[in-house]
Amino acid sequence: MMNLAIEVSKTSTPESVLFWILGPACVLAALGMVLAKKAVHSAILLASVMIILAIFYIAQDALFLGIVQVVVYTGAVMMLFLFILMLVGVDTSDSLTETIPFLRPIAILSALGFGGLLITLIGRATLGHPMVGLTEVNIEGNVPALSQLLFSKYVWAFEVVSALLVTAALGAMVLAHNHRLVARPTQRDLSIARFRTGSLATAAGLPNPGVYALHNAVDVPALLPDGTPSDASISAMLVARGDVLESLPFQLPAKGGDE
C-alpha cells in the first residue's frame, strides 16, 4: 500500500475515452508541427494541440484555465503568430541543409533520451497518497477558489506579472518601432532612380498581369506582342510559392494567318 506509484486512482470512463482519443491526436499533431515544412501548417497544428490541451484542462477540473487557454493561446497568441507569418512572408520555408554536422540525429537522440528519462521517472515516482481530486477544493466553483489563492497567497506574484505585461507591451512597441535613418523616398525620387539605374525598358513600370476573357487575376502572366508569356508581369512571390497558372489555356486559338 505504501509504494503507491502515481497510478493512484481510476478516472471516470468517459474521461478515459476522451483521453485515449485526444491524447494520441495531440501527440500526432505535435509531431506534425515539428515535421511540417511550411510554417503555416505548423501554426495550424500547434493551434489544434492547444485546443486539445484546453479540453484536457477542462476534463481535469481546471475550467478557468481551459477557457484561458482557448482565449489566450489559440486566440491571441496563435493569431499573433499567423500575423507575423504573413508579415515575414509565407514562402519562407525552412532550408533543410544541416549547418552543424550531425545536428539532427544528435538532437533526436538526446530528446529521446530526455523523454525516456522523464517517462520512466513518472512511471516509478511515488506520491505516498492516492489521488485527491479537486471536487472538494472546487466546491464553490473553480474561479472563486482560484481567485482566492491568486489574491491572497500569490498576490505579490500577480502584481509582478502585471508589471511584466506592461513592460512587455512597451518593449514590443519600442522594438517594432521603425526608425527611419533617411527620408522616405517619394514617388519622384523612385521615378528618378528608375531612370538612373534600371534599363529604359522597365523605366515606365513593369507590365500588368494578364487580362483574359475567362481569367482576370494576378496569377497569370500577360502576353508579349510576340505571343509569349511575360515573366515580368507576375510577382516573384507568387512564382516562389508556385501559385502561377499557365497563360496558355486562356489564350484565343490562333486564327491561322491573315484573312
Add this chain to the structure above:
Amino acid sequence: MNAANYLYVSALLFSIGAIGVVVRRNAIVVFMCIELMLNASNLAFVTFARINGNLDGQVIAFFTMVVAACEVVVGLAIIVTIYRSRRSASVDDASLLKR
C-alpha cells in the same frame, strides 16, 4: 486509466518541442516549439494540481500562460526587427557575431 497518463503526454510533448527547437531553422517555428514546451509543462502542472488536490498548480500554470504571452510578444517583435534588417527569418542567418 489513471491520471498519470496526462503526465506521459506532457513528457512526450515536451520532448517533441525540444527536438523542434534544436532542429528547425525558421525562427517562428522555433518559437512555436517553445510554446509547445511551455504548454506541456502547463499540462503537468494542472495534472499535479488534480492529483494533489490543491489549486497551486493551476495558479502556477496561469502565471506561466501570462509569462508565455509576454514572451511571444517580445520575441515576435525581435523576429520582425531581425527580418527587417536581414530579409530572413532563419536563425542561421543571424550569426553576424561569429564572423
